[in-house]
Amino acid sequence: MILPAMPKSLRLRLILLSVLVILPALALFAWQLSREFEQDVERRVHRELENHLNQLIAQVEVEPGGRVKVSRPLSDPRFAKPLSGLYWQINEGDRAIARSRSLWDSVLKISSRMLTRSGVHEYTLKGPRGEELYALVRGVWLDGKGGEHRYIFTIALDHGDISSAVRAFGHQLYVGIAMLAVILIAALLVQVSWGLQPLAAIRRQIARIRAGQQEGLDNPGLEELAPLTEELNALLAAQRKAMEGARARAADLAHGMKTPLAILSARARGLKERGLKEEAEEIARQVRVLSRHVERELARVKIHGSRPGTAPLSDGAQAVRAIVKALAPMRENGDLSWELDVPEHVPVPMEKGDFMELAGNILENASKWARSRIRVSLRAEDGADVRLLVEDDGPGVAESDYETMLVRGGRLDENVQGTGLGLAIVRDIVESYGYSLKFGPSGLGGLAVRIDFARGRDETSA
Numbered sequence: 001m002i003l004p005a006m007p008k009s010l011r012l013r014l015i016l017l018s019v020l021v022i023l024p025a026l027a028l029f030a031w032q033l034s035r036e037f038e039q040d041v042e043r044r045v046h047r048e049l050e051n052h053l054n055q056l057i058a059q060v061e062v063e064p065g066g067r068v069k070v071s072r073p074l075s076d077p078r079f080a081k082p083l084s085g086l087y088w089q090i091n092e093g094d095r096a097i098a099r100s101r102s103l104w105d106s107v108l109k110i111s112s113r114m115l116t117r118s119g120v121h122e123y124t125l126k127g128p129r130g131e132e133l134y135a136l137v138r139g140v141w142l143d144g145k146g147g148e149h150r151y152i153f154t155i156a157l158d159h160g161d162i163s164s165a166v167r168a169f170g171h172q173l174y175v176g177i178a179m180l181a182v183i184l185i186a187a188l189l190v191q192v193s194w195g196l197q198p199l200a201a202i203r204r205q206i207a208r209i210r211a212g213q214q215e216g217l218d219n220p221g222l223e224e225l226a227p228l229t230e231e232l233n234a235l236l237a238a239q240r241k242a243m244e245g246a247r248a249r250a251a252d253l254a255h256g257m258k259t260p261l262a263i264l265s266a267r268a269r270g271l272k273e274r275g276l277k278e279e280a281e282e283i284a285r286q287v288r289v290l291s292r293h294v295e296r297e298l299a300r301v302k303i304h305g306s307r308p309g310t311a312p313l314s315d316g317a318q319a320v321r322a323i324v325k326a327l328a329p330m331r332e333n334g335d336l337s338w339e340l341d342v343p344e345h346v347p348v349p350m351e352k353g354d355f356m357e358l359a360g361n362i363l364e365n366a367s368k369w370a371r372s373r374i375r376v377s378l379r380a381e382d383g384a385d386v387r388l389l390v391e392d393d394g395p396g397v398a399e400s401d402y403e404t405m406l407v408r409g410g411r412l413d414e415n416v417q418g419t420g421l422g423l424a425i426v427r428d429i430v431e432s433y434g435y436s437l438k439f440g441p442s443g444l445g446g447l448a449v450r451i452d453f454a455r456g457r458d459e460t461s462a
Contacts, residue, residue, distance in 0.1 A: 010196065010199075011192055011193075011196055014192045014195075015188060015189065015192055018188050018192075019185060019188070022181065022184050022185065022188070023181065026177050026180065026181050026184075027177075029177070030173055030174060030177045033173055034166070034169070034170050034173060037166065037169050037170075037173075038162075038166045041162055041165055041166060042134075042162065045134065045157060045161075045162055046122070046136070048157075049134070049135075049136045049155045049156075049157055050120060050136060050155075052074060052076065052086075052088065052155045053088075053120070053136050053138060053153055053155045055074055055075065056070070056074060056088050056090075056153055056155065057138075057140055057153055059071045059072060059074070060090065060142070060151075060153075062142050062143060062149075067097075068090055068092075068097050068098050068142075068151065069098075070098065074088070074100075078102060079100040079101065079102050080100070080101045080102065081101070081102055082101065082102055082104045083102065083104060083128055083129060084102045085102075085127075085131075085157060085158030085160070085161060086100075086102060086156075086157050086158070087099070087100050087102050087103050087108065087127070087128075087133070087154075087155070087156045087157075088100045088153070088154060088155050088156075089103065089107070089108045089110060089153075089154045089156075090151055090152070090153055090154075091110045091111075091112075091151065091152040091154070092149060092150075092151055092152075093111075093112050093152075094110070094111045094112060096108070096110070097151075103128060104128060106127075106128035108125055108127075108133075108135070108154055108156060109125065109126070110125075110137065110152055110154050112139075112150075112152065114137050114152070115137070115139040115152065118139070119138070120136050120137070120138045121136070121137045121138065122134070122135070122136060122137075123135045123136075123137055124159070125156055127156070127158060131158050131159070131160060132158075132159040132160070133156040133157065133158060133159060134156065134157050134158075134159045134162065135154055135155065135156035135157075136154070136155050136156075137152060137153070137154050138152070138153050139151070139152050139153075140152075140153055198220045198222055198225055199225075201220065202217060202220065202225070202228075202229065202232075205217050205218060206232075209236065215236075215240075216233045216236055216237070217229040217232055217233050217236075264283060264286075264287050265284065265287050267283065268280045268281075268283040268284040268287065271283065312349075312350075312351055312352075313347040313348065313349055314347070314348050314350055314351065314352040314355050315345055315346070315347065315348075315352075316342075316346045316347070316348035316350075316355060316359070316378050316386065316388070317342045317343060317344055317345055317346040317378060318345075319348075319352065319355055319356050319359055320340070320342050320359055320363075320376060320378055320388075321340070321342065322356075323356070323359055323360050323363050324338050324340065324363065324376065327363055327364060327367050330367065335372055336367060336370060336372060336373075336374065337372055337373045337374070338374050338376065339373065339374065339375040339376070340376050341375070341376065341377040341378070341379065342376060342377070342378045342379075343378075343379065346378050346379065346380065346386060347386070348378075348386050348388075348453055349386070349433075349453050350429075350433060350453065354429050354432075354433075357425065357429060358425075358426050358429045358430070358451070359388065361423065361425055361426050362388075362390050362423075362426055362449050362451075363376070363390060365423060365449075366390050366391075366392040366394075366446075366447075366449070367392075369392055369394035369395065369446065369447065370392035370393055370394045370446065371392075371393050371394055371446075372393060373392070373393045373444055374390065374391070374392050374393075375389075375390075375391045375392075375442075375443075375444060376388075376389070376390050376391075377389040377390075385452060385453060385454035386453040386454075387450065387451065387452050387453070388450070388451040388453070389448065389449070389450045389451075390448070390449045390450075391442035391443060391444050391446065391447070391448045391449075392442060392444060392446040392447055393442070393444035393445045393446045394445075394446035394447065395446065396441060396442070396445065396446045396447050397439070397447050399439075402439045423449075426449075426451075430451065433453075435451060435452060435453050435454065436450075436451070436452040436454070437449075437450075437451055438450045438451075438452070
């Protein structure tokens with residue numbers, strides 16, 4: 001037997017399981033009430049018909065000629081109304097000798113074989129219009145001509161009266177049950193939503209923790225969730241301690257390698273002066289590779305990262321202006337023009353240090369390759385998402401080389417000073433936040449680098 005898959009939502013699971021219990025329980029309850037009502041109606045009808053039967057027997061007189069006469073009409077007026085649905089009949093054997101006016105010209109099929117024992121018998125008969133009758137039959141011995149004779153007394157009621165009463169009750173019952181089901185399900189929805197609010201609060205707190213706005217979870221004030229928050233706080237503390245230790249060890253390792261690398265670089269220059277040019281170049285090449293690894297790891301340990309929508313806001317405009325101010329004097333001939341389209345106070349959803357690292361690497365890369373102009377734009381797109389666009393008028397990059405720029409140590413021109421790590425570090429930062437990095441041709445003739453500070457997939461072409 002293959003069971004249906006349960007929903008992945010806890011809210012839907014609770015609602016589904018509760019509905020699967022409530023609806024069958026209400027249906028069983030409705031059936032039970034309807035059944036009990038029907039039985040109660042039948043009992044009351046039985047008592048009513050039995051009273052009519054006793055009244056009929058009490059008012060029957062046997063005349064000297066053997067005829068049977070009812071001394072006075074029965075109390076219920078329906079016996080006098082033709083085809084009213086309530087009938088009586090008296091038989092002598094299989095022959096009807098008296099009947100109510102309500103039967104009109106019809107006769108109920110009664111036989112002496114129906115009296116299998118003493119007392120009152122219940123039967124279902126056919127009425128004058130073919131309808132189903134609920135009948136009570138009783139045999140009574142009365143003094144008549146030539147001694148005692150057994151007469152058969154019958155009282156019958158249209159079973160449709162019983163059925164219509166049960167249907168009317170059932171209609172009211174099921175309407176009431178449906179209203180009760182709606183009320184219970186509505187109360188269930190409120191209960192589940194209210195009951196899961198502490199979990200939603202914990203989720204929001206975890207989002208603030210990821211954004212660096214909170215260090216631990218607050219006590220929810222619920223006995224069932226208090227152990228969970230305690231364990232999560234302990235886990236967060238342990239993770240924070242482990243992360244800090246890992247960053248410290250990575251930084252120590254990277255810094256510790258700088259001195260040996262500097263010594264190896266000096267040794268390479270010494271070997272080159274002694275005429276061992278080939279060996280010196282190989283050592284220098286390996287030193288550059290190790291230096292790139294060190295620089296990359298130092299940059300990566302500084303990245304905070306966050307989910308889109310939970311990152312703290314930084315003033316991107318202030319950071320861009322500060323970086324441009326620092327880079328402007330670096331061109332020896334001072335022929336580089338910076339065109340800034342950066343309004344005041346542009347909030348960027350990124351930790352300040354990460355944004356400084358990201359924007360710094362992009363702008364530094366542009367300043368290395370630009371001939372005379374760099375255009376920087378930092379604006380909120382459509383009033384919501386922020387976009388950083390950096391363009392230069394340098395030689396540009398072929399689309400086939402976009403991936404090479406993102407590989408750590410990937411350099412398109414070894415004659416230009418640098419480690420080839422700048423854009424690779426930019427990609428690491430963008431990926432840690434889930435934002436979008438794109439390259440494309442610049443309107444100035446060189447390369448355009450665009451960062452969309454919104455959830456998106458990294459791409460290599462605009």
